Structure formats: structure tokens, C-alpha cells
Amino acid sequence: MNGRNASSLARTSKASCSSSSSRRRRRTTRTNVRCKAKDYPKPNLDVTSNENYQRAKQLSGKLSKNYSGKNKEKSVIVIGGGLAGLSTGKYLTDLGYSVKVVERLKILGGKVSAWQDKDGDWIETGLHIFFGAYPNMMNLFKELNIEDRLQWKKHTMCFAMQDYPGEFTEFWFPENVPAPFNMAAAILQNDKMLSWEEKIKTGVPLLPMLIGGQEYIDAQDELSVSEWMKKNGMPERVSEELFIAMGKALDFIDSDKLSMTVILTAMNRFINETDGSKTAFLDGNQPDRLCKPMKEYIEGNNENGTKGEVIVGMPLREIMIDEASNEVIGVRVGEGDEIMTADMYVSAMSVDALKLYLPTAWKTMPFFKQLDELSGVPVINVHLWFDRKLRPYDGLVFSRSTLLSVYADMSECCKEYENKEKTMLELVFAPCDAQSGAEVNWIKKSDEEIVAATMLELERLFPDEIKNANLLKSAVVKTPRSVYRAIPGRNKFRPSQSTPIRNFTLAGDFTSQKYLGSMEGAILSGKLASEVVDDRLNSSRETFSIPPKEVHESVLLRST
Template sequence: IPAPLNGVVAILRNNDMLTWPEKIRFGIGLIPAMLQGQEYVEKMDRYTFSEWLKKQNVPPRVEKEVFIAMSKALNFIGPEEISSTVILTALNRFLQEKNGSKMAFLDGSPTERLCQPLVDYITKGGGEVQLNTPIKEFLLNDDGQVSGFLIRGLNGAEDRVITADAYVSAMPVDPLKTMLPKPWQQMEYFQKLNGLEGVPVINLHLWFDRKLTDIDHLLFSRSPLLSVYADMSNTCREYANPDRSMLELVLAPAKDWINKSDQEIIAATMAELEKLFPHHFKGNSPAKLLKSHVVKTPRSVYKATSGRQDCRPSQVTPIANFFLTGDYTMQRYLASMEGAVLSGKLTAQAITKASSANASTHLESHANLQPTTPKPAKNAATV
């Protein structure tokens, strides 16, 4: 069944989570978004999703049964914090795009199946990927444009400078804010970044002595601690195992857990798993945890609370040869890996446009810098 009929049929047929009166009330609440489209969705950024549900007279149980899990899956925070624009955009994608709700997994380690192919593609095209190359400072010309990236020397090596025709920051927004040159900090474009910050998240990898589930899909949890999880022995070829499960889970919201020990985090997660899989963790022969790994990310994707849309910058900055890319920049997939990838494409298009023979950009900063016209770019340095 094509979209949006497939989603509508699925919702109407599922009577385990919501009653018919709840479905009808929620459907009526969605009418403005359906009729007015993305323009309405963007305006709703002023409300959290909890506030939007109350505004639309949607029963509180709808939030509890459906949108706690969805909020945490989308931005690792609850509906009482997340911008209604985020969830309404996701619902719009699910309804309007044929594959909007389709899930997919890498068939192996991200290092081998995602990062290495990217490196191979770049080097095949004549580019270079330099690891262990921390940036120390954005160096500027007198006109405020970037003259180079100052690279910090490691293990006693001297600092060095990388120069290029175009410069890109692919850093998360938090470290970028600490590195902005003083002349840039006075510009409204960069000042808006102060309204953005990364959200903490914790990932867990747990190996068990038996199979916990045969479901080959991403699973959403209404647990107050866990967000989404998957049994990688079913979803990922590299971890395939017919007899033992390897769970990857997201702990969210993580702000109260990010500074706790791995042992505390694992213990709390196991307590939640006992509720999700009681028949495997209770009785005379409970499932045993064979191995575990905890990955903490104090600042991940930007925290998409209400009012953040106005803080998100375009990929083109007031600096003619300096561009931004990342999930926090303005693109339709918001705070996600897909959003980060899309922002990279938009940045590449912006560089191409700015460097074309017929294109000229006249951008004047709030620091009274002189308008500049970029020369055609032959290479770009991305940090």
C-alpha cells in the first residue's frame, strides 16, 4: 500500500496501544499540519510536543503510549522538552514518503563499512584524510577570511598550517563555538550558535549466552531509561548468531547518567531488560551477560528543544571562504545522521556555487569587514 495510506492503515488496525476515541482526537489534532504543511510545522517550534498535544486537546495517554518512545528515538529527550517541529516533521515524512519509516542497518562495523569506504572515495578522487591532526586555531587574513587552519603538533612535532581555497567546519556545534575567532563572535550569524548545544547520549553493547528475540528490526521502548534497541545478531550480518543475542541499546535521556560508572549504567539497563524479557531473566536459569561495552557521548546531535529552529545556521557563513556542515545546520532531517549527511551535500553545493566562474558572493559581516568575492575553489580543507 503506498504512502500515506500504509501508515494510516497501520494506525487504524493497531488497537493495542490507543483506543478509537484517542486515535480520532489525535487525528483531528493533526489536521492543521496536514492542511498547512511544513509552514505550520515550522511555526510550532515555539511549543514543546507536550504543549502542542495539550493545545490540540489530545488525551495524555497518547503521549505516554506513543510519543515518549518516539521523542527519545528522535533526539534522546522526552516530549516535555522536544520541539513539536521535530515530531511533526517526522510524522509528515512517515505519511508523505514511501520509504519514510524504513529502517536499515550496516552489515558490519561502522569503521569498516562506513568510514573506510568514505576514505577510499576521497583518496580515489585525489583527496587526503589526515588523522591525529587536531586543529588549534582558525587563522584569518586582514579582510576576515580564513587564511589557513593551524594544526597542533603532536609528540613534540611543531605546529603547522594547512591552506586551501575553501574551509569547512564539520565539528559539532559545541567545540565550534569555543574555536570561533574573536572578530566572528560579534556577528549575529555566529552569535545564534550560542542557542544550540549537544545532547548527551549513552550506547550500550551487550552480549548474552542465549537468544532473547528473533525480531529483525529496530525496537522502540517506553522504558523511562531506554530509548531504542536492536538485536544485532538478527539485524547485522557481521554479528549474526542463531543462538546468542548481541543487543545494542540507547540510554536516554542520559543527562543524569553520563557521569555514572559503567557498572551502574549496566546494572540499571539489566533491570530494564528484565521487564522487557521477563521469561529470559527470571526463573531457575536466567540469561547471563557475557560481555558489555558502554559508549558515552557527552555532546552528540544538537538538543532540539522548542525555539531552536531560529538558532540553526545555513551552511553558507558571512565568511566567503568558510562553510559549516553538520546536523545542527539548517536542513530538513533535523538532528540525525541523515541530517548530517544531507548538510554535507548542501555544503558541497554551496562551495560549488560560490566557486563557479559566474557566481560572486558579497557578504558583509557585523564586524565591518569588507565584502569579498571568492575565487574558484580547487581544494577544500574540512576539520
């Protein structure tokens, strides 16, 4: 798709796009949010009041402290080279084990992978934003000595105005004001989205979350966002103005189908951590700027000189088990069906891939049977290159669109992609199927139809600028199975990293950890899996000191 007038392309599209019907308020003065590209100082997350950061730091320290030179005699195979697999490999390296990470694709990263097109432009699997509320990820950047690769943006949340095309509004978090007062100030000072009455009716139902913490948040998993709002008397417009946008950004699902635990988890971090909602972009492509340092660390660039191996283009064929003990005796990999063996094995595959490769004898075990309740959600990442600047903004924007979740002008946000004359938008297209709330099964549509529908949405975001802009090219990346689908009631089925199989451990954002399906969840799952591996390789006990999580009774009943 080259050199076509963007406005013309959108108008001639036959793609059907439904528009939201929000209650309109009296029109205010036009708000054009513009931002000159500028990086902001790295927030000081390593403070005693930031309990989550300190907890993540302590876990990293514990794993490093448990290093033993004798561990190099013990081997671990990690299946999957995404963030969960690389995280597992990194922290097992800290412990001193001989690690081998095998990835089926020829590139690392999994859900954060990227590659170059014929023009040398990077095509990314997804638009990845780093939050201050990602304590394990922030510790990882520090441990790898790559903190300078994060480009921190101004502390604000930017939303497109649903009723007024071309207008945006921001929630500004004042500097040097601690949590939770900085978020309170951001919400109270914004008069474009919620009335004072709506703000009060929003705040009161959130008090139990502030008092009950994670226990309260976890208990809301059986309710969808809409069910929770109705139960707590929260105005419907709060969902229209905030929660729909947040839900689509966090898990690519409409709020009426999304577990309220997802929204509360994010809000709890944003409210209680001063820089929790502050965002950063990686300064370049993920394979080079994030995955490569992790690979090099595993392969010997670490203070202990522990040397492992990261192998790409090596797909898993079979998990081989001993029929008597059910323990893993090897994995069959690669085109030549090579057999690799180790003392311990870690699956860092997605839940959908794991289910495909489970040995038959394991599938009836309640622990693995619960995986039937989990599946990945589809998402589409759209890249659009324009011949001019549309409206420069250096940060993440919630589009508030029926079809689009969030977007960013990567020619402004990322140093490697910087362009002073042209625009490169990266947009998250979600939801993509009926189960996630879409009226059209977009994941099955052609790239041309998806781009045309996206262009129609851009007419609302940039009604003036889009008229004369020419779309130079586009790229569409479809991920049919992304993070696990966080519909109500899924948390009780998420497995622990510890499994009933003595020499088999799980990693992945679908496993049990409080950061749900996210980059942070993937990194944390790798740390927790490493902790399990270390416990089992250094224990002569028949029982595990880190036992598997109990399986929900509903699964046990089906398994009998």
C-alpha cells in the same frame, strides 16, 4: 563484567529507576512478538511520487553536472571526518575540487564511529538506523554503489507494552498499499495501544500538518510536544504511548522538553512516503561498510579520477584569520602545529566543537553569536552480550522504558554480528541529564551503574528469559555532546551553511536543513555546503548568490 547471572545482577543493583504510571487497560491476550531473521527487498524509492527522493537526486545530479577539470586547481580543507565532513568531501570531489578532510581521531565517522574491543567485537558510538525517509542518504548509497550493504527489515514499528512486562505489539504497514493509506491501516489495525476515540483525537490535530506541510511544521518549533498536544486537545495517553518513545529515539529528550517540530518532521515523512518508516541496518561496522567507501571515493575511486586526501589523527589547533578581512588564511593542526592552507575552508565539526575554535574576532559577529543558543545533547549507547537468546527479533524495538529509548538485537539484525546461539543487545540509554528530562544525571554515572540500571529495565522486557541468562560482558559508550538539543525555539538560531566569511562554510546536522539532528541531516548539510563552496570559488561577485541566512532579531539586539 563476566558470566554473572543477569537477573541477580539487576536485583542487587542500587541504581534508582523510576517507573511510568500509565493508566492500565483491561488485559488482553499475551502478545509475544518473535521474528525469524530475514532480509526484505530494497524498497523502490526512486519513483516520481517520492518528491524528497527526487529532490535529493536532482541536487546530487546538479553537483556532478557542475564538475570541471579546472576545479582541481582549487583546494578545500574540510575540518571533521564525521558524516557531514565525509559528505562534503564526497560532493566537492564530484565537483572536481582538490579536497583534504582532516579528522582529529584516528577513526572516521564522528557520531557513527566504531572500534573493536580486545575480543574483536565492535563497539559503536550509537545504534544507527537507516529509514526510507532518508533521501540523501539513500542516494549516497546508490552513488557509492553500496546499496547491497543495507539490510532492509519488515515494514513495521514494534513497541514494548508498558503495562504488561514481556509483551510487545506491532504496527504493520501492508505491502503494495501507498501512503498515506498504509500508515492509516497500520494504526487502525492495532488495538493494543490506542482506543478508537484516541486514534480519532490524534488524527484530527495532524490535518494542518498534511495541509500546511513544512511551513506548518517549522512554525511549531516554539512549542514543546506537551504544549502542542494541550493546545490541540490531543489525549495525554498519545504522548505516553507514542510521542515519548518517538522523542527519545529522535533526539534523546523527553517529550515535555522536545520541540514539536521534531515529531511532526518524522510523522510527515512517515505519512507521506510509502516506505518512509521502513528501516534498514548496515550489514556491518560503520567504519568499514560506510565511512571507508566515502574515504576511497574522495581519494580517487570516482569516475572522474579526482584525487583528494583523508587524514585521521590530525586535531585542529587553531583557525587562523587575517585581522583586516576576517578571512581564513590557514588552519593549525596536529601535534606538531602544522599549518595547512587552502582556497576554501569548511567546518564539519559539531556545534560545540566549532564554538571552541571560533576565532575571537568572529565571536561577536551576530551570525556566529547565534551558536550560543545551540548545544549538544548527551546520549549513552549500551552493549550487552548474553550467553543465550533472549527473544529473537530482527528489527528496531521502542522499549517504552523510563531509561531506554530504542534497542536492537544486533546478533539478529546485522550480518557481521550474527550469532545463532547468543544475544548482543545494543540499547540507547536516554535521556541522560536533567535538561533532557532525566531524574538522574546518568552521563556522570559509572559504567557499572548504567549497566545495572539497564539490566533492571530488561527484567520488564524479558521477564522470563532474563532469569537464566548470563551476562558475558558489557560496553558503555558515553557521548556528552551528541546531536544538537532540539528544545523549543532552536530552529531560528540554526545557521546556514553559507557564512559571512567569504572563504569559510559550515556543514553539520545542526546547520539549517529540514532533517534536523540526524544522519540524513548530516549528509544533506554536506551537499549544501559543497554547493556554497562551488558558488564562491566560481564567482567574481562581491555578493554571494547563496547568501547567509538572516540572523534572528533577538541575537541582533544582544549583539548591539
